Amino acid sequence: MLQLKNISVAYGEFRALNNIDLHVDQGELVVLLGANGAGKSTIFKAISGLVKPVEGSIQFNSEELAGKKPSYIVERGLVQCPEGRKLFPGMSVRKNLLLGAYVHRRDKEGMQRSLKEVYELFPILEQKADDAAGSLSGGQQQMVAIGRALMSRPKMLLLDEPSLGLAPLVVKQMFEVIQKINEQGTSVLLAEQNAFAALKVADRAYVIESGRIVMQGDRETLMNDERVRKAYIGG
Amino acid sequence: MSVFIQQFLNGMVLGSIYGLVALGLTLVYGILHVPNFAHGAFYMVGAYVSFTLMNAMGVNYWVAMAGAAAVVAVLSVLSERLVFNPLRHAPPIHDKIAAIGILLFLEAGVQAIYGADFHRMPTPYNGAVSFGGIFMQEQRLLIIIGALSLMALLHLFLKRTMVGSTIIAMAQDREGAFLVGIDSNKVAMMTFAIAGALAAVAATLYAPINLVSPAMGHLVIMKAFVIIIVGGMGSIPGAIIGGMIIGFAEALGAFYISTDYKDIIAFALLVVILSIRPEGLFTKGTR
Ligand SMILES: Nc1ncnc2c1ncn2[C@@H]1O[C@H](COP(=O)(O)OP(=O)(O)O)[C@@H](O)[C@H]1O
Ligand SMILES: [Mg+2]
Numbered sequence: 001m002l003q004l005k006n007i008s009v010a011y012g013e014f015r016a017l018n019n020i021d022l023h024v025d026q027g028e029l030v031v032l033l034g035a036n037g038a039g040k041s042t043i044f045k046a047i048s049g050l051v052k053p054v055e056g057s058i059q060f061n062s063e064e065l066a067g068k069k070p071s072y073i074v075e076r077g078l079v080q081c082p083e084g085r086k087l088f089p090g091m092s093v094r095k096n097l098l099l100g101a102y103v104h105r106r107d108k109e110g111m112q113r114s115l116k117e118v119y120e121l122f123p124i125l126e127q128k129a130d131d132a133a134g135s136l137s138g139g140q141q142q143m144v145a146i147g148r149a150l151m152s153r154p155k156m157l158l159l160d161e162p163s164l165g166l167a168p169l170v171v172k173q174m175f176e177v178i179q180k181i182n183e184q185g186t187s188v189l190l191a192e193q194n195a196f197a198a199l200k201v202a203d204r205a206y207v208i209e210s211g212r213i214v215m216q217g218d219r220e221t222l223m224n225d226e227r228v229r230k231a232y233i234g235g
Numbered sequence: 236m237s238v239f240i241q242q243f244l245n246g247m248v249l250g251s252i253y254g255l256v257a258l259g260l261t262l263v264y265g266i267l268h269v270p271n272f273a274h275g276a277f278y279m280v281g282a283y284v285s286f287t288l289m290n291a292m293g294v295n296y297w298v299a300m301a302g303a304a305a306v307v308a309v310l311s312v313l314s315e316r317l318v319f320n321p322l323r324h325a326p327p328i329h330d331k332i333a334a335i336g337i338l339l340f341l342e343a344g345v346q347a348i349y350g351a352d353f354h355r356m357p358t359p360y361n362g363a364v365s366f367g368g369i370f371m372q373e374q375r376l377l378i379i380i381g382a383l384s385l386m387a388l389l390h391l392f393l394k395r396t397m398v399g400s401t402i403i404a405m406a407q408d409r410e411g412a413f414l415v416g417i418d419s420n421k422v423a424m425m426t427f428a429i430a431g432a433l434a435a436v437a438a439t440l441y442a443p444i445n446l447v448s449p450a451m452g453h454l455v456i457m458k459a460f461v462i463i464i465v466g467g468m469g470s471i472p473g474a475i476i477g478g479m480i481i482g483f484a485e486a487l488g489a490f491y492i493s494t495d496y497k498d499i500i501a502f503a504l505l506v507v508i509l510s511i512r513p514e515g516l517f518t519k520g521t522r
Binding site: 048049050069070071074075079080081082085086087088089090091095098099100102103105148149152 | 398408410413
């Protein structure tokens with residue numbers, strides 16, 4: 001469904017990604033593991049069209065997306081929930097969610113249906129619908145961010161470190177929700193440093209270090225791998 | 236008391252015009268993150284377009300205003316496409332230099348065509364109205380009503396429509412806006428078009444009680460800058476209320492202190508307000 005071939009990205013002189021090969025199949029939940037600064041967000045930015053790769057190809061359902069505009073990529077159903085959430089802080093929760101459905105803005109009924117679905121997934125957001133998104137707690141803001149991404153009815157969701165800075169209990173809820181979204185048919189690519197929690201819900205995973213994929217495999221293989229345990233699970 | 240009300244109304248007239256100009260400036264700032272120094276020239280060109288449509292072609296005041304709004308909107312969008320958009324990856328100083336370039340180009344262009352002389356813009360509203368012992372020129376009343384209606388319309392557009400919301404979304408979080416599928420080019424062009432149209436309407440409203448000249452934009456744009464600094468860069472309520480504050484201060488200052496100092500009052504107020512609230516009146520800590 002999503003296939004990256006030989007993707008390299010540079011920020012000026014600095015090469016942040018080197019020849020990344022990666023794929024996500026229909027219905028999969030794939031995890032991208034890596035320490036801070038490894039290049040996870042850069043991969044996501046390249047997929048979403050926020051940075052242009054210097055080489056390589058990004059195909060989504062057999063269509064080449066490298067070099068396309070972010071809005072075009074969202075319209076294709078490939079949607080990112082970014083690190084740091086990137087909400088519209090001064091707007092209400094409802095407005096944030098509705099703007100998530102911007103690409104479907106002419107389908108008012110569909111928007112209301114999606115909104116209801118997001119409220120069912122995160123009931124607290126319905127209570128906070130009129131509050132400014134910037135006034136919510138970190139966990140709630142993360143819910144708005146995921147909800148906003150779902151409003152565009154993605155075929156594939158890119159989640160960049162949704163657990164960052166959240167309390168353990170909230171992290172647990174977040175992973176349950178991600179699993180649920182995946183089970184309902186949305187393919188997911190999830191970037192995480194939190195290997196233990198992420199691998200538990202993953203079908204497969206990639207490990208990235210200094211802009212290169214250094215390991216890949218299914219859940220069991222990586223869970224039991226000595227190096228992964230040492231580097232990311234601490235045991 | 237009636238003298239005070241008179242000055243209050245004068246302040247509102249000034250505040251309405253400054254507010255319209257500052258609104259365009261603040262909207263563009265939210266998108267570009269650069270002060271558009273050319274905005275005052277758009278204001279000036281707006282007045283000349285209306286003036287020409289009325290004087291040379293004999294069209295009606297309102298049609299001239301609509302024509303000026305359309306012409307300046309196109310001019311403003313062209314400046315975005317041809318100048319600011321190609322510079323989007325350049326350091327901010329390049330945008331500032333380019334904006335001054337556009338300003339000088341338009342002023343020189345208008346001066347070449349019309350000369351440096353002052354012109355008087357006609358208006359069909361030459362009478363005065365009186366209520367309760369207060370006299371007011373019709374044109375001044377029109378400025379207040381026109382500007383306030385336009386601000387209300389703009390507010391509804393930005394808050395209630397999906398398309399209008401994209402302007403605010405992009406100002407609040409650029410990357411977030413990209414990731415919901417908002418096209419930055421469309422938003423930038425729309426914002427420049429609105430800003431240009433507002434400037435042209437403001438100029439057509441104000442010129443009949445002032446004068447038309449190539450330099451007419453200077454003081455207005457300087458005050459609009461004061462307003463958006465005082466109101467908080469990029470803040471929409473800041474531009475409107477800031478406009479009123481400067482308008483009132485100027486009208487009351489001109490009457491109670493001296494007309495010679497009225498143009499300095501805005502800047503004095505800037506210094507006072509910034510020393511109390513350096514971030515501006517309406518900036519929230521989060522931005
Ligand atoms: N805009 C940028 N300009 C320059 N370097 C950047 C930029 N963004 C990220 N980098 C660098 O690229 C590398 C990868 O960053 P990132 O993709 O954010 O990693 P991760 O998401 O895995 O923490 C880091 O060394 C980071 O410092
Ligand atoms: Mg990251």
